[in-house]
């Protein structure tokens with residue numbers, strides 16, 4: 509596995525840490541998009557944005573009649589909007605994306621008001637809870653954020669509709685990276701690295717950093733309508749449920765088991781020929797890979813697939829434990845394998861035919 513050491517050694521923890529730290533609630537991806545433009549423009553022949561806020565980086569194909577291949581990874585993260593401020597200055601929030609309230613209790617957050625404020629999801633002390641309350645998660649609508657300021661200051665600095673994102677730094681843990689927002693900053697990272705690394709392509713490669721995936725795969729749909737790709741490849745996390753309490757037959761994929769080639773999830777069925785093509789590429793280059801069937805969830809592939817007259821899609825997934833929490837964890841070897849598979853796909857896509 510020569511590629512593994514080489515790719516792992518050249519991966520940038522610093523870049524990944526920056527990607528995970530930048531806030532991008534659905535519909536408020538400006539800061540993140542600006543970073544993408546600054547970071548990836550030097551590698552692109554052309555950069556475009558659209559009205560929804562998707563951003564596209566083009567590398568022109570060498571063929572005389574190049575096809576268009578769209579890679580897509582989403583910029584937005586599960587987050588919240590302030591929906592109510594109590595007269596004591598506590599904030600109540602509307603979720604954007606699928607949160608499990610059990611993982612929010614006692615977490616730190618950033619409140620993006622007139623200035624950025626640190627806050628915490630406040631929680632009733634165990635001394636004050638009944639035995640019954642202790643067995644149940646507090647529903648999100650009853651949870652509140654405390655920013656440690658008097659009510660007058662809170663109402664001055666925070667307004668209805670201000671964004672709230674989770675606060676947690678990305679760190680290395682064993683052979684893994686762990687933190688918030690690896691869904692889908694690890695997909696963005698894989699797309700960036702593959703886009704920077706591929707030598708040349710017969711097809712035109714478009715790396716799309718998309719918006720509003722966590723609220724129902726909205727950005728990728730509009731993006732694919734505009735770009736009109738011949739093929740769409742989403743890059744996102746998938747659920748590695750290989751943890752205590754879950755039977756092996758329900759693991760979906762294994763952390764450290766390699767990049768995952770998606771056969772299907774709840775929102776898209778990958779084009780069978782593309783699935784086979786990715787398997788062939790992975791086998792030829794000895795890239796550790798596994799096949800994925802995820803009974804729930806969806807990726808940007810779902811949005812691309814339904815644009816215009818329909819687009820053949822597939823998703824390359826990075827296995828992730830503890831998805832949609834602040835301790836999302838991915839294995840560095842799976843990240844390296846994903847970068848390598850997407851890079852080779854960009855160089856070899858002309859070998860794929862739909863006839």
Ligand SMILES: [Zn+2]
Pocket residue numbers: 582691692721744745
């Ligand atoms: Zn995602």
